[in-house]
Amino acid sequence: MRGLKQLTVMNFKLYLREPIATFFTLAFPPLLVLLFGAMYGNDPSQLYGGYGTMDITMSAYTALILGTIGLLGVPITTSGYREQGVLRRFRATPMRPLTYIVADLLTNLVMTLLGMIILIGVGWALYKVRFEGQVLSVFVAVVFSGLTMFSIGYLIASLAPGARTAQVIGMVIFYPMMFLSGASIPLEVMPEGVRRIADFLPLTHVVTLLRGLWFGEGWGEHLTEVVVLGGILVVGAGLAARFFRWE
Amino acid sequence: MTVVIEVVGLRKIYSDVVAVDDVSFEVRKGEIFGMVGPNGAGKTTTIECIEGLRQPDNGRVNLFGVDPGQTRSAIAERIGIQLQDSSLPTRIRVGEAMSLFGSFYARQADSGELLERLGLIEKRSASFSNLSGGQKQRLFIALALINQPEVVFFDELTTGLDPQARRAMWDLVRQIRDEGRTVFLTTHFMEEAERLCDRVLILDDGKIVALDTPEALISSLEMEKRIVLTLPGAPEKLPLSDLPQVDRIERSGDRIVVYGHGERFAGPVITALEHAGIDFLDLRTEQPNLDDVFLALTGRDMRE
Numbered sequence: 001m002r003g004l005k006q007l008t009v010m011n012f013k014l015y016l017r018e019p020i021a022t023f024f025t026l027a028f029p030p031l032l033v034l035l036f037g038a039m040y041g042n043d044p045s046q047l048y049g050g051y052g053t054m055d056i057t058m059s060a061y062t063a064l065i066l067g068t069i070g071l072l073g074v075p076i077t078t079s080g081y082r083e084q085g086v087l088r089r090f091r092a093t094p095m096r097p098l099t100y101i102v103a104d105l106l107t108n109l110v111m112t113l114l115g116m117i118i119l120i121g122v123g124w125a126l127y128k129v130r131f132e133g134q135v136l137s138v139f140v141a142v143v144f145s146g147l148t149m150f151s152i153g154y155l156i157a158s159l160a161p162g163a164r165t166a167q168v169i170g171m172v173i174f175y176p177m178m179f180l181s182g183a184s185i186p187l188e189v190m191p192e193g194v195r196r197i198a199d200f201l202p203l204t205h206v207v208t209l210l211r212g213l214w215f216g217e218g219w220g221e222h223l224t225e226v227v228v229l230g231g232i233l234v235v236g237a238g239l240a241a242r243f244f245r246w247e
Numbered sequence: 248m249t250v251v252i253e254v255v256g257l258r259k260i261y262s263d264v265v266a267v268d269d270v271s272f273e274v275r276k277g278e279i280f281g282m283v284g285p286n287g288a289g290k291t292t293t294i295e296c297i298e299g300l301r302q303p304d305n306g307r308v309n310l311f312g313v314d315p316g317q318t319r320s321a322i323a324e325r326i327g328i329q330l331q332d333s334s335l336p337t338r339i340r341v342g343e344a345m346s347l348f349g350s351f352y353a354r355q356a357d358s359g360e361l362l363e364r365l366g367l368i369e370k371r372s373a374s375f376s377n378l379s380g381g382q383k384q385r386l387f388i389a390l391a392l393i394n395q396p397e398v399v400f401f402d403e404l405t406t407g408l409d410p411q412a413r414r415a416m417w418d419l420v421r422q423i424r425d426e427g428r429t430v431f432l433t434t435h436f437m438e439e440a441e442r443l444c445d446r447v448l449i450l451d452d453g454k455i456v457a458l459d460t461p462e463a464l465i466s467s468l469e470m471e472k473r474i475v476l477t478l479p480g481a482p483e484k485l486p487l488s489d490l491p492q493v494d495r496i497e498r499s500g501d502r503i504v505v506y507g508h509g510e511r512f513a514g515p516v517i518t519a520l521e522h523a524g525i526d527f528l529d530l531r532t533e534q535p536n537l538d539d540v541f542l543a544l545t546g547r548d549m550r551e
Contacts, residue, residue: 002350002351002352002353003347003350003351005350006346006347006350007347007350010339010343010347013343014336014338014339017338018338081336084334085330085332085333085334086333086334086335086336088330088332088333089330089333089334089335089387089390091300092298092300092323092328092330092333093323093348093351093352094319094320094321094323094324094351094352095351096320
């Protein structure tokens with residue numbers, strides 16, 4: 001794994017130099033907090049089991065960050081690097097493919113955590129948002145959900161013929177899911193029909209798992225989510241590894 | 248002479264197009280070995296099979312005595328590669344690219360010194376996307392040298408460079424050879440091959456047309472040499488037709504073209520003119536070059 005540290009640090013710097021990607025990962029979720037916080041506040045509500053709107057959006061927006069990175073960031077960057085010949089240049093060095101993938105995953109996870117910290121910081125400062133779970137448990141769930149979303153992203157990049165197509169596929173999958181999964185608007189306010197569709201969306205399971213663990217539920221209460229997301233991870237990563245192209 | 252690259256019966260087929268067809272040759276340690284031919288001749292396919300980036304369909308490749316396709320990581324430590332089509336992340340800076348790529352290798356060159364040599368030291372904090380075509384090309388050369396490679400591969404090294412930058416690049420390649428490294432390059436500029444390479448392999452349509460030193464290739468043609476002169480007010484009868492080196496003379500007004508052969512051809516012609524007291528202007532000799540070799544061997548003009 002020689003070069004792993006340097007590549008991860010470099011990826012991280014390059015990520016921060018992309019204004020659009022950085023905006024959607026770091027700034028967009030806190031802006032949603034400002035917007036929806038101003039509209040709904042954070043008073044405890046029966047609808048959300050006694051939690052306020054801002055309490056439950058913390059885990060939801062974390063899922064939103066994971067979706068943004070996994071379904072937009074990963075496919076756009078990866079297929080772009082392939083199309084431009086960046087991957088070809090890396091392949092001409094002794095660096096192993098696994099090093100490249102691990103560095104990319106680490107970068108995206110660190111960006112997710114950074115986004116979460118800013119999000120929770122804003123939520124805490126403005127609305128004293130509640131957290132009743134275990135930090136380690138939520139951390140593991142974020143990493144697990146992240147790997148699932150990223151594996152879908154790599155699969156898109158592997159199957160799409162070019163960078164433009166990868167971007168379009170990512171958007172077509174992500175944007176409906178962003179609104180229908182509870183990642184941006186709580187499912188509790190959605191009509192019954194939407195909620196039934198939501199069950200079939202991977203991101204919905206991320207939202208449910210993270211919210212449960214956030215408020216102290218155990219993994220045992222979320223076996224459905226673990227199985228669904230674990231299945232997507234295994235199949236997604238397997239297919240991505242099978243179809244990944246360096247050029 | 249130690250052989251560092253050995254290619255035997257190399258064959259590569261893309262769907263139903265034979266890109267490389269039964270190609271065999273050896274590259275010796277410390278030489279500049281050039282592969283020339285028109286676009287689509289199979290140069291890049293051949294070089295990438297040797298680099299271990301592509302698998303041959305038939306035949307075998309030996310680099311340092313091992314199959315580069317099987318042991319890529321170990322081979323990659325000892326070679327430097329400049330690819331024909333590749334890129335870097337747009338926002339990476341020159342200095343960052345050097346230290347990143349350096350970190351992939353066990354052995355590293357001094358990146359500051361390399362940038363200095365390639366005239367990029369001023370550009371150390373410039374983003375890749377802000378570099379000119381020539382600067383990008385030089386950066387890729389610096390990256391190819393970052394691990395102090397024993398063999399360096401340049402695929403279309405000077406394509407897209409202006410003539411001055413091209414010449415500077417030739418000097419650099421010679422320096423690299425003089426440091427004891429072996430250089431394997433491809434080009435579709437015959438002049439580049441002729442001026443730069445110790446040995447030249449001419450590839451056309453996936454097959455080897457010729458392989459030798461540029462001088463041997465040119466002299467093997469036994470083509471006529473030409474001297475072009477302007478002789479204002481010269482007599483009708485010139486004292487040149489009797490010279491054994493001279494084959495024939497063409498004349499149109501003051502302008503005279505003398506066709507001949509032999510190692511020393513210009514000398515006797517000039518001497519004979521001076522003896523006869525004939526003033527000449529604009530003397531120019533025209534030697535056959537690798538373009539003529541290509542034309543003679545394939546029946547096609549390289550530049551078409």
